[in-house]
Amino acid sequence: MRLNKYLARCGVCSRRDADKLIERGGVLVNGQSGQAGQLVSGEDEILVSGRRVQGVRETVVLAFYKPFGVTCTERDSHAERIVSDVVDYPIRVTYAGRLDKDSEGLLLLSNDGDLIQAMMKGANRHEKEYLVRVNHEITPEFLGKMSKGVYLEELDITTRECRVEQENKFVFRMVLTQGVNRQIKRMCAACGYRVRSLKRVRVMHVTLGDLRPGEYRELGSGDIERLYRDCGLR
Secondary structure (H helix, E strand, O other): OEHHHHHHHOOOOOHHHHHHHHHOOOEEEOOEEOOOOOEOOOOOOEEEOOEEOOOOOOOOEEEEEEOOOOEOOOOOOOOOOEHHHHOOOOOOOEEEOOOOOOOEEEEEEEOOHHHHHHHHOHHHOOOEEEEEEEOOOOOHHHHHHHHHOOEEOOOOEEOOOOEEEEOOOOEEEEEEOOOOOOHHHHHHHHOOOOEEEEEEEEEOOEEOOOOOOOOEEEOOHHHHHHHHHHOOOO
């Protein structure tokens, strides 16, 4: 395994930060300075800033209910609360796909960067399901426009076709297979609506379930294996 990936899988830091550590000479492999792209295994002695790195950990995936007001970032001095302030977990995990600060709902977190990237990749068309409340009464015309795809002038793209179902006068359920920044809010705005609240309730086959804001649960081996398989990593 490449050194940067190995450090990430061990929960030391992200691959990007691992590359910086290696470049600065902060990583020793069997007493020698680690090199970018170097292949290592659990039999090698790896030190980061003088501390020995433990072996690669088993894959962990958490289903986390991100509360309203929490920012999806790993470092932002201006953010009042970030995900790591809420998720108290003994090893480093990061999230797949962002939710805006003023949105809430399901985030999947894992210590496997490859799985994270595969879940986030738009070309894989993984489903993400949302409950959305808007400021105007929902009409069949609005649902039709949203489901067929909406042209977003500021990004010069037309969104993919998607599933949209009305829940009540002001709430609809939406299933997306792409990850355009602030996509639902942009789509609604283009159709003359404003989003009042947004909750993600499903990512791929994993649902929010009975989690409450700020809570998380560990996925079992069967769910994790299904994620790998559906992401093409098995």
